[in-house]
Structures are given as C-alpha cells and as structure tokens.
Amino acid sequence: YxxxxxxxxxxxxxxxxxxxxxxxxxxxxxxxxxxxxxxxxxxxxxxxxxxxxxxxxxxxxxxxxxxxxxxxxxxxxxxxxxxxxxxxxxxxxxxxxxxxxxxxxxxxxxxxxxxxxxxxxxxxxxxxxxxxxxxxxxxxxxxxxxxxxxxxxxxxxxxxxxxSTEVRIDKIELDDTAQKWIDELNEEGELRIVTNRREGGDVAEYRFKEHEKRVDNHIPSSDQILFYEVEPGDSSEFKGKLIIRGVDVEGYKILRTQAPAVPNAIAGFLLYLRDKTGKIPHVYFGWSEGNPLIYLARYILFGEGDTAPVTREILRQAEDDPEMRPNVHVGG
Incomplete structure (x- = not known):
C-alpha cells in the first residue's frame, strides 16, 4: 500500500x-x-x-x-x-x-x-x-x-x-574474623582449604570431615585447615561479590559465604588468597556421586554440580601458568 x-x-x-x-x-x-x-x-x-x-x-x-x-x-x-x-x-x-x-x-x-x-x-x-x-x-x-x-x-x-567457566567474582570482602584466621594460616605454613557442603553445621560434622580429608589427602595433623562453605544464591545473577565471614564451631574454623555459583566462588577465593599471601593455596574436595551430565546441567542452570572438576577448569582458564595455579586435591 x-x-x-x-x-x-x-x-x-x-x-x-x-x-x-x-x-x-x-x-x-x-x-x-x-x-x-x-x-x-x-x-x-x-x-x-x-x-x-x-x-x-x-x-x-x-x-x-x-x-x-x-x-x-x-x-x-x-x-x-x-x-x-x-x-x-x-x-x-x-x-x-x-x-x-x-x-x-x-x-x-x-x-x-x-x-x-x-x-x-x-x-x-x-x-x-x-x-x-x-x-x-x-x-x-x-x-x-x-x-x-x-x-x-x-x-x-x-x-x-x-x-560458565569464568571466575565471575567482582570483589571479595572478609570480616575481621575471617581475615584473622587467614593471616594466622599464612604465618603457620601452607594454605589448606577444605570445602564443605554444610548439612547439620554441628561439631560432629566438622570432626568427621576433617578426619576424612586428612586421611584421604594425607594432610599432616600438624597442619591447620580452614573449612570453606559456599551457599548457592540467586543463580540468575552471573557475577557477584563475595562477603566471607568467619564462624567458630567449637574450635573448628569455617569461612562461609553466598554466591551465584559454587565452583566460581571457590576458584575466585583461591586466586584471591594466592594474590594476597603470595603462596599457592591447596583446596580439598570429595568426589560426587551421580551422572556427570546431570551435574553439568545443574551447574549451568543452578550454579552447583560436580564442584571439583569445574573449579579446576575455572582455575586452568584463569591462570595459564601451572606453577602459579592453586592446587586442587580430590580424594575419597
């Protein structure tokens, strides 16, 4: 027309x-x-x-x-x-x-x-x-x-x-307790971080988890460890800021935070530790039971899945030099 x-x-x-x-x-x-x-x-x-x-x-x-x-x-x-x-x-x-x-x-x-x-x-x-x-x-x-x-x-x-394998962390903030524990761990020797998906959150859980990780990964009893727990947040948010707080559970030191994606929050925190302390941190995982394809879909959609291999891949892409890359240990 x-x-x-x-x-x-x-x-x-x-x-x-x-x-x-x-x-x-x-x-x-x-x-x-x-x-x-x-x-x-x-x-x-x-x-x-x-x-x-x-x-x-x-x-x-x-x-x-x-x-x-x-x-x-x-x-x-x-x-x-x-x-x-x-x-x-x-x-x-x-x-x-x-x-x-x-x-x-x-x-x-x-x-x-x-x-x-x-x-x-x-x-x-x-x-x-x-x-x-x-x-x-x-x-x-x-x-x-x-x-x-x-x-x-x-x-x-x-x-x-x-x-999905980008670090996806804009900024990391620690409260005074978390910063104190990291400084103490840095002064004592190796930086050993044990990841944990919190269940009961009681002393029995952390006692069992510490024993399991020390046995599976041959961590000396004299070396101190910090637990690191990431609670999945709003998975629609692609990037976010980590606010990490220190929580003491009858002598067990736990760092807790919330993030859109769990592996990315772990990888970002490890790179942060390396840059701040000048030491290569060690992180410890357990193997997940289940279909890896289902875990992959859960990670893309909900930000959580088979955490260990995804964290390793994020670190590999973020740091080209293997000597400068945080060490990922998986046992069990």
Whole structure:
C-alpha cells in the first residue's frame, strides 16, 4: 500500500509533493527503527551480560549497533523491503514490549499499595487485548517474532554455557574474623582449604570431615585447615561479590559465604588468597556421586554440580601458568 500511495502522490499531485511524501515516509520508518534500536541498546547491555546471556562485549554500545544493523539488513533483504510484510512482526513486538512494561508497573504499584495500580491494570489488559487481536488478524507477526525469541533464547543459553567457566567474582570482602584466621594460616605454613557442603553445621560434622580429608589427602595433623562453605544464591545473577565471614564451631574454623555459583566462588577465593599471601593455596574436595551430565546441567542452570572438576577448569582458564595455579586435591 505504501508504494501505491507514493505512486499516486507522484502521478496525481506532482513530483514535489510526491518527493515530500517519500521523504516523510522514510523519516517515519527511520524514527520507528531508531526507537526500537534505542530500546534494545538500553535493555541488552544492562541485563543480558549481567545474567551471562550475552558475551561481555555486549556491554559496549558500538558493537551492538553493528550487530543490530546487520540483523535489520538481513530481515530487510529476506522480506524484500516490503513494509507490509514486516509490519505484523513489528507491531507484535512493540505491543509486547509495552504490555510487559505495563505489567511491571502494575506489579510495582500493587506492591507499594498505591491505588493507581488498578488504573495500570486496566491499561495492561487493553494492551494484552490489542496483542491478541493483532495476532488473530496478522498471525505472521507472532510467527516471525517467535523465531527471533527462539534465536535469542538459544543464543543466551549457549552464551551462559560458554561463559560458565569464568571466575565471575567482582570483589571479595572478609570480616575481621575471617581475615584473622587467614593471616594466622599464612604465618603457620601452607594454605589448606577444605570445602564443605554444610548439612547439620554441628561439631560432629566438622570432626568427621576433617578426619576424612586428612586421611584421604594425607594432610599432616600438624597442619591447620580452614573449612570453606559456599551457599548457592540467586543463580540468575552471573557475577557477584563475595562477603566471607568467619564462624567458630567449637574450635573448628569455617569461612562461609553466598554466591551465584559454587565452583566460581571457590576458584575466585583461591586466586584471591594466592594474590594476597603470595603462596599457592591447596583446596580439598570429595568426589560426587551421580551422572556427570546431570551435574553439568545443574551447574549451568543452578550454579552447583560436580564442584571439583569445574573449579579446576575455572582455575586452568584463569591462570595459564601451572606453577602459579592453586592446587586442587580430590580424594575419597
């Protein structure tokens, strides 16, 4: 229809009016594309790299502009620059974006107990109704949009899997007790860290764990050890800050923290110890019972799995020199 109107404008109203019409149409389409681009440049760098669903370079604006421009060119060529063919997918996408924003605002206002949430809820229902009508009238739009959604989901999953062996620790903070214990361990000799997945958290658990690790890994009874426990946090967060606190359980010294991914928190802490003390730390694990593929999926999705080999791989990628790499021991 757009091309037909342009033809009629040139034929019936003259070249000047037709040219003004063409320029106006191009500017309108350019503004629509620029608005969509601005929205993507605002959302993608802020959220996808943060959750590991895009490479870290996606935080930069210029590379993203090139990527989105390339995608736009491919879509334009695939649809032979037919505005009508692309209109359904564009309308569906814009309406979905506006409906999502309306839902978010409604929930936010409802949680704050503001009366305005009811008005926002009505607006949200209008947007949802409009989307449904649009899908019924132009089903091609949802089909095209679904392909893009599927592509984004697959690319995000692959990105998170490939980036899962990054250290993923922005900063480490120790409380006074934890810092004191590490200083004492550094003065006495080797830095020996025993990982533990806390169960009861009582003295019997730590007594058994210490005996098991000393026997399995031939740790001298004269060497002091520190237990290190990582509680899985919000696994959707790709990176995080470690806040480590020291806890004394009847003479057993335990360092406790919370992190999005357990192996990464262990690897990051070991590298931190090496850099702060100048010594190569030793870390001790036990073998996990279970299917390694299931553990791999659990690690990617929930941040925990077969911790020992994943920690070793993270350290290998983070430190190229084997002589400077923290030592990983697995016994049992």
């Amino acid at each position: 757009g091309r037909a109107l342009s033809y009629l404008a040139h034929t019936m109203l003259g070249g000047i009016f037709g040219t003004v019409y063409d320029v106006s149409t191009i500017l309108i389409l350019w503004f629509a594309g620029a608005s969509a681009m601005a929205g993507l440049l605002n959302i993608v760098p802020r959220y996808l790299p943060r959750y590991g669903m895009a490479p870290d370079w996606a935080r930069a604006t210029r590379p993203l502009v090139l990527v989105f421009t390339g995608i736009c060119a491919i879509v334009t060529i695939a649809f032979e620059a037919d505005v009508a063919s692309q209109g359904g997918a564009y309308a569906t996408g814009v309406l979905a974006l506006m409906a999502s924003a309306a839902v978010a605002v409604t929930i936010s206002e409802w949680r704050k107990r503001h009366k305005a949430w009811l008005g926002f809820a009505i607006v949200t229902l209008i947007f949802i109704y409009t989307i449904i009508v649009g899908i019924i009238e132009q089903p091609s739009g949802i089909k095209i949009a679904s392909l893009f959604i599927l592509g984004i989901v697959l690319a995000s999953f692959v990105s998170r899997a490939l980036r």
